[in-house]
Amino acid sequence: MTDQPEPHPVTGLDDVVHQRVRLGILTVAHQARRVEFGFLRTALGLTAGNLSQHLSVLEKAGLIDIEKGYEGKRARTWLSLTPSGDRALKDEVTQLKRLIQQIEQGGS
């Protein structure tokens, strides 16, 4: 242990992506390519308000596209990952793997 340690893997994580609910949203969107609001809400066990807030953060960061339309007569909202969102999720996975490796190498 020195007085000037190397930057820790968590310093490479982006809070916009790493936050638990947003990481879930990005993961589901990555798997489904295009995901409906109500499905996502149920999958992640969220209120509509909470989900909307997180979607807004992700949209402002350019990580998802939001599309509004109709399925029959029902208003629907769909979202999909942008190329930036896909890269951001992959970067998160890269950093998480580094972190897991450190955890599993160190300590008992």
Next chain:
Amino acid sequence: MTDQPEPHPVTGLDDVVHQRVRLGILTVAHQARRVEFGFLRTALGLTAGNLSQHLSVLEKAGLIDIEKGYEGKRARTWLSLTPSGDRALKDEVTQLKRLIQQIEQGGS
């Protein structure tokens, strides 16, 4: 895709542990067993105030022990993982691995 999807891996993550800075604190403590406040602050690139706030959350949750004392004439604060903290970090890693597996299996 059904109307009643299975609970998503992120629903099994604990925000107390998953939050980026706290995950860093727990990881460093896991690696070092007993870690000094100033070292941790430098390693994670935090202000003293920000680090103190996160340590307080972790201590209240019973995940770390905080010990105050002296090194020579200098006041020092050390922290170490409790057995609960160690288990919580291992649970986080288990959930993260499930999540990474889902991300790498789904999508492009």
